[in-house]
Structure formats: structure tokens, C-alpha cells
Amino acid sequence: MPEPIDPFESGGVPSLMMIAEKFPSCLRMKRGRVAVAECYRRIPCNPCETACPAGAITIGADINAIPVVDHDKCTGCGLCLAKCPGLAIMLVDASARDGTIEFSVPHEFLPLPETGGAVDIVDRAGEVVCRGVVTQSLCPSAYDKTPVVRFRVNEAYLMAARGIRAGKGE
Amino acid sequence: MKKTDVLVVGGGPAGLRAALSTAEAGARVLVADRAPRMGGQLVKQTHMFFGSKEQYASVRGIDIPEKLLGRLARFGDKVELLPGCTVLGAYEDGVFTALQGEDYFKIRPVSAVIATGAIERTLAFPNNDLPGIYGAGAVQTLMNVYGVKPGRRVLMVGAGNIGLIVSYQLLQAGVEVVMIIDAAPKIGGYLVHAAKVRRMGVPIHTSRTVLRAEGNGRLERAVTAALDARCAPVPGTEQTVEADVMCISVGLSPLTELLAMAGCELRYIPQLGGGVPVRSREYETTVPGLFVAGDASGIEEASAAMMEGALAGLYAAGYAGFVHPSEAETAAELRAALAALRAGEAGRHIRAGLELLEKEALYA
Amino acid sequence: MERIARHPILDFPERKALDFTFDGRPMRGLEGDTIQSALHANGVVVLARSHELRRPRGFYCAIGNCSSCMMTVDGVPNVKTCATMLRAGMDVRTQRGKGVLG
Numbered sequence: 001m002p003e004p005i006d007p008f009e010s011g012g013v014p015s016l017m018m019i020a021e022k023f024p025s026c027l028r029m030k031r032g033r034v035a036v037a038e039c040y041r042r043i044p045c046n047p048c049e050t051a052c053p054a055g056a057i058t059i060g061a062d063i064n065a066i067p068v069v070d071h072d073k074c075t076g077c078g079l080c081l082a083k084c085p086g087l088a089i090m091l092v093d094a095s096a097r098d099g100t101i102e103f104s105v106p107h108e109f110l111p112l113p114e115t116g117g118a119v120d121i122v123d124r125a126g127e128v129v130c131r132g133v134v135t136q137s138l139c140p141s142a143y144d145k146t147p148v149v150r151f152r153v154n155e156a157y158l159m160a161a162r163g164i165r166a167g168k169g170e
Numbered sequence: 171m172k173k174t175d176v177l178v179v180g181g182g183p184a185g186l187r188a189a190l191s192t193a194e195a196g197a198r199v200l201v202a203d204r205a206p207r208m209g210g211q212l213v214k215q216t217h218m219f220f221g222s223k224e225q226y227a228s229v230r231g232i233d234i235p236e237k238l239l240g241r242l243a244r245f246g247d248k249v250e251l252l253p254g255c256t257v258l259g260a261y262e263d264g265v266f267t268a269l270q271g272e273d274y275f276k277i278r279p280v281s282a283v284i285a286t287g288a289i290e291r292t293l294a295f296p297n298n299d300l301p302g303i304y305g306a307g308a309v310q311t312l313m314n315v316y317g318v319k320p321g322r323r324v325l326m327v328g329a330g331n332i333g334l335i336v337s338y339q340l341l342q343a344g345v346e347v348v349m350i351i352d353a354a355p356k357i358g359g360y361l362v363h364a365a366k367v368r369r370m371g372v373p374i375h376t377s378r379t380v381l382r383a384e385g386n387g388r389l390e391r392a393v394t395a396a397l398d399a400r401c402a403p404v405p406g407t408e409q410t411v412e413a414d415v416m417c418i419s420v421g422l423s424p425l426t427e428l429l430a431m432a433g434c435e436l437r438y439i440p441q442l443g444g445g446v447p448v449r450s451r452e453y454e455t456t457v458p459g460l461f462v463a464g465d466a467s468g469i470e471e472a473s474a475a476m477m478e479g480a481l482a483g484l485y486a487a488g489y490a491g492f493v494h495p496s497e498a499e500t501a502a503e504l505r506a507a508l509a510a511l512r513a514g515e516a517g518r519h520i521r522a523g524l525e526l527l528e529k530e531a532l533y534a
Numbered sequence: 535m536e537r538i539a540r541h542p543i544l545d546f547p548e549r550k551a552l553d554f555t556f557d558g559r560p561m562r563g564l565e566g567d568t569i570q571s572a573l574h575a576n577g578v579v580v581l582a583r584s585h586e587l588r589r590p591r592g593f594y595c596a597i598g599n600c601s602s603c604m605m606t607v608d609g610v611p612n613v614k615t616c617a618t619m620l621r622a623g624m625d626v627r628t629q630r631g632k633g634v635l636g
Contacts, residue, residue, distance in 0.1 A: 009356040010376040012364030041361050044473075044511045045220040047228035063222050064514035083228045085218035086362025108542045109342060126371030144230065145543050146218075163369040166341060204598060206619060211597075216543045230543070289599040301579040301592030308596035308616075316571035317538045317546040343538050387590050388579055425599070 013124045014040055019159055024071035029094035033076025033104065037069050039088045051083040081106045082143035091150075092158070100152045101161075102135060107149040109166035112137050120165035121153055129160045172277045174200040174250070175490040176483070177266060179257045179428060180285035182210015183472045184464025184479030186238040188283040191483030193245040195494040199483075200277065201249070202268060204256040209235030210287055211307065212472065214314040216342070217335055220360075224507050225473035232314070234472075260284070260432040264459065280490035281459040283482045284429055285475075288422035288443065288465035293327065296382040302389025306336040306419035313343045321415035325392055326350040328419030329374055331471075334363035336417060341370050348413055351378040353397055360516070380416070381408065389416055422469045429466070432457050437530045441523030443469030448531040453482035454489070461486045468527075470520055477508040537564075537575050554624040569615035569626055570596065570603050581605055581615060582629060605629050 008014050024034045037048065037057065042064040049059040049067060056073035057080060059065045080089045081104060091104035113119050113134045121132040132151035139147035153161050176192045178185045181203030192199040207213055215231020226234050242249045255270035257277075266277040290305035292298060302321065304312075306328065309320045324345060326337045329352035337347045350367065355377050357364050364374060381393045381403060396407035423444040426436060434455040435448040446468050447455045454461050463482035464475035481504050484494050494500055512520050538546055549564040556578060563572025570593050573581065581603050582591040593603040598617030607613040608625050611633025615626070 005355050005376075008361065010374075012357055012361055012368045012374050014365075038365070039362060042514045043220060043360050043362070043516050044222075044514055045227060046222050047218075050223060051228070062513065063510050064516075083218075084362075085220050085228055086360060087366055088362045110344075110540055110542050122369055122371065124365065124369060126368055126373075144218075144228075147542075166370050204617070232544075290595050292594065299584070299589055299591060301581070301590055304593065305595050308594060311596040312571060312574065313538065314544060316567060316575075317541075317544070318571050318575045319535045319538060320574075321535055342542050388592070 008040065014038065016159060019124075023092070023159075024069075024074075026094070028071045029092055029101075030097065032095045033078070033091045033093040033102075034071050035069050035074050035076065035078075035080055035089055035091055037067050037080070037084075037089045039067050039084075039086065042066055045085060047083045047085065048080045048089065051079050053077060053079065078104055078148055079142065081148050082146040087146070090162070094155065094158075096152075099155050101155045101158050102150055102152045103132075103161055104148050104150045105163050106146045107164055107166075108146055112139075112147055113149055113151075113164060119151060121151065121157065121161045122163050122165050123160045124162045128165060130154065130157050132161070132164070171265075172200065172275060174198050174277065174279045175281070175492065176200070176486050177202070177277055177279035177282040178285060178483070179266070179282065180210065180287060180464070180466070181205075181208035181251070181253065182285060182287055182464065182475065183212055183234065183238075184287075184466075184475040184482070185210065185283065185285035186235065186242065187476040187479035188285060188461075188463055188483030188486065189249060190238065190241055191480045191494065191500075192283075192487040192492075193242060193249050195484065195487035195492040195497075197487040197490050197492040198248050199250070200252065200279065202252040202255040202257050202277075204254070206254050207235070208239060208251060208253055214307075214310045215472070216314050216339060219473060220471075221473035221511060222507070225476055225511070231472065257428065260428040260460070262433050281461065281486040283453075283461045283463055283479070283486045284466055285462070285464045285479055285482075286425040286428060286466045288424050288469055290418070291421045291423055293380065293418050293420050295380050297385070298383060300383050300385055300389045301387070302385065302414055303383060303416045303418065306332050306417040309415065309417050310336050310339060313339060313345075319343055319345050322346060323348050323413045324415040324417055325380075325411050325413040326417045326419060327380055328352055328417075328421075329354075329357045329359055329364065329376065330419060330421070331359035331363060333417070333419035334359040334367060336419065337367045337372055338363065338370075341367070341372070347372045348411055350374045351380070351394055352376050353379040353401060379403070383416060389414055392416055422465060424466050424469060426466060429455060429460070429462065432460055434460060435531075437527055439468070439523045439527050439530070441519040441526065442467075446527065448527065452485040453478065454485060459486075459489050461489075468520065468523060471511070474508060474511050474520075477504050477511070480504050481508075535574055535577060552620050552622040554620060554622065554626060556626045557628055563620045567620040569605070569607060569613070569618050569620050569624065571616075572620045573615070573626070580628075585632060606633060611635065
């Protein structure tokens, strides 16, 4: 009997359990922005560890190790979002306590969504799950052309929301 | 006849890094590359690199040539760069022939590093020669170097790193990617790359291959089918995909013509991408004074190419009588970095290939 | 096929126009184009015909390895158009057969 293939390996979409494991505690999310590093497999890569000004990400001597985020040390500065070559890191923020969550995601597409604008929010399989409101778009020179876009969605989408549906280029 | 200490053929990541080691050791070095700009395939890599700091992790590939050239510039006229210069031949008497524009000349170095990279493979299926069917790297060149869109709707064949990365870059250029297919049951590239394109709505279908392409004078559609456990198409699973571009991303093969011409022993090692030169731990081929680095020695990644180039340059300079001021330390660091890059699951087939090559070479 | 005007990572500044001809037809490319990229931007994807069966061929590797893109340029046959920079006034033609050098 052939071994069943892990759907993540054949489809590139992680399971809910895999995603949940990367998330910080509810308490930490309610305190403000915090990083969720969705790096699920060992690859030779460690710039997130090097970049973190708070020393909150650990990979160690074996650069193939999966990064571990110390959510209490993490200040939610977001530098790792722009530094991760796999664009695998996002920020979540549940501090508004108004039934919404603010996400921060790297978004390397044009047109860059405008603050205040409504956008289609997609899940990890690229399906539109809801509409979101863009709260900020930033691209300081330290981000080297990887803009970070912040959007707000209903807290029901905490585990599903992952990105902004890209526009059709220029 | 141009004389120099070390000739580096190929100005990509391996070649430029080899030139740097060579210059650091005090030798004169000539770097020849057939393209109008130095940088090899780095010039089209708009994405951030992996690895660690030494391999420019998080730096976009397109920004790396400038950094390497900047480091080389510190050696003044000890480093001569010849862009637009094709090295035509490597002869057994140690002479190389070259063509730069209309100018045909010979080069006699004391030692040389061949860093000629690789060529994209193709796939065999009916009508695979239709205009519209291109290498994925070729489409990357067209978009990122020349700013021209390849077409409107792309079928990506191959879910290795190049297939996944080029799919993402097609989306960035405003081109639709209909789907990514791969004959293997699993995605071959890094899953973070796969995740990026899945988020943008591009489906990935593994265990699926192209049966044939169709179109009148150019690609208009392709027929794909699912594959069973023995890689045979499953009847009844045929699907037609409307596409005016098909990117073939099924691997690379080392460009070893100069090495073969010079008389180097080559061995066929599938895990390294095909015919590769037998070489020592110092990257010296079976022709004394002829060294090799990067994809020409075995298909891998740019980060590994840089480390290999740095090592090969070190030893090529040593052969020419120029010992690097901290040769042992530098070599040890580079070897450790290379080992780290290859240590994980991602490096499994490279390690297997290198082991096999060593065994093959012993029984020459 | 169209040129990319705006790109999230790359800058594509305005470039000088270079006029050339393709099979006698006037065409416009840009400084920095290869012959092949200029043709592609003008919608020309058939660059050659196979020797025996005259099947249409386009480029494949785009960096001078595969020889799929060879055309006759300014009377010189077997020019790899993907690896040759476009110059103003070039006469680019689809090649018939293998071409004769010299």
C-alpha cells in the first residue's frame, strides 16, 4: 500500500492544527501586535533570527532548524515580515477588543492597497473568506521593497485570514 | 595572447566569488562572461535569498552582483572583467580562446575556474516545440531583465523552487498563472514558496503531467493527465488547460562543454543533474590547474555556488602560486557554511550525488 | 506581448526607442532589448522554422544556450537573437534553412 501523502506536501496548504501551533496565546494577542512565523519545514535559512531586534526568534547553530518565536519577547515591530525570504511571517493584533483582529502581512504586489480601502481577504488556499479594511500600508527602506499591509477583519477569521487578494498587476 | 594568473569563466555567483578569493590571495584574475552584464542568473532573481548572512540571506538576487563587484573593485586592476566575452574553447595546452564582439583572442592563465552554470532542461511530449513553450528561467529573464510579459495565461510545469518562484514572479508582473503541475506526488520546492502562490489563488496539482500541447502555429492549450504510482497517465483524467504560455521547470543540466573539451573526466550523476566533472576536495578537475564551481559542477543553489566558487578560487590561486593570507581558516569556514546549507532534507540529493561521484571516481 | 510598466520590485525607466525591421516590416524596440525581447514585445513569437518539417519555433532558454532563436541579422545567419543586443537599423529576418557563413 503506498504511504498516504501529507496534503501539506502535495498542496502547500497547512492544516488548522499546524497553524494553531504557531499562534501565540489569546492573552498575548490581546496585548498587541505579535509575530506568527508560519515556517513549517526545515530549510537552510536564518535571517529572521538575525533581523529580530528583540532577540525573540531562535534558530540556533543549525540553520536548518525551524524558527521558534518567543511571543513574550516579541514586540510586534514587524521587521521579520520584510526579512523572511519565504514571506512566511505575519503579525496578529487582538488589542482592539471590538470584535476585530488586525493582521499585518507582507504584500509584494501592485497596486498597493490604500489606507481605509476595503479589500478581499484570502485564506491559505487563496479563497476569499471575507472583506477587510486596510488600516496601514508601509514600506520603509529597511524593508527593501517588501511592503507590509495591515488590515482589520472580524475576529471570526483569526485562523483563516492570511493575505490580501492581489490586484491584476498594474 | 592575454596572460593572467587565474581565468574565471563565468561571472555568476560562483565565478564572481571565485574571483574574489583569487584576488584576496594576491593573484591577477580575469573574469569572462558571455552576457552583456556580470552576475549570471542573479540578474533576474528578484526574490530574497535564503541561507545565512555569508550567502546574502534576505538580499534580493538582483542586488548581489553589485555587492560582489563592489568587493572586487577594491582590488583595482588586479581584477579584469570582460562582459560580452564568450570563452569558445579550452585546449589541452592550457590555452583558452575567446570572442568579445568582433575581437577574437587567446588567454593563457596559470590556472582556471570553470563556472559556466547550467542549461534548462525540456520535457518530451507531442508539440513541445511550439512557440509559447519556454523554460521557466527564460520567462524570468524576459520579464525581469527585459521587462516584457511572456503572454497572458501560463501553465507552469514543475513545482520545484524555480517553478514556484517564477509563478510568483509572473503574478507580480501581472500575468495569470492558471495552475502549477508536477509529475511527482509531492511539491519539490520549499513549501514557503508554495504557500505564497497558493495564497494568491494558484492551484498546485501534483502527480499530474502534460500529455501534449496544441495550437495552430503557437501554443493555445495543453492536455494534462493524472499519474498513478508508477508514473503512468491514468485514463479518464485528461484535462484541457487554455494557455498561451507553458513554462517548463523540470530541472537544469550542468554546462560542461569546456571541461569535456579540455579533457576532464566526467561522470553521469543523476542527483547532480547529469554529467559532472570528477574533482578533488579542492575543486580541481582531472586536468591539473583546471578548477570548477557552481552549477557546472552539479546543480544546486546560488548560495552553494558562492561558497564553492570561493573555495575553488582559493585553490586556483594557490595553484598559480598565490596563497591566501588565511587560507586554512577561510577554507574551513566556507566548508562549514556549505555543509550547513546541505545538512537538511533539502540537501539530501546533493549529498547523495556527491557521495556517488566520489565512489564513481575511485573506480575510474 | 506587452511591456511591464510598473512592477512591485523592479524599476523600468523610460528607454530610448530603436527602430529596426523584421522580415522587411518596420518595428520598434527599446535600448537594452535583445533582438528577441524586442520581437516578443511586438507580438512576434515565431522566430524560426525547423529544418526538415518547417515547424514554427520560438525561443526556449532566452540566454544563448539552446539555439532555438537563431535568425539572420544584417545578412549574418545563425545569430542567437536572445543573446544579441538590439541596435538601431538592424535588419532581422526569419532564416530559411541552415544558413551559410562567410
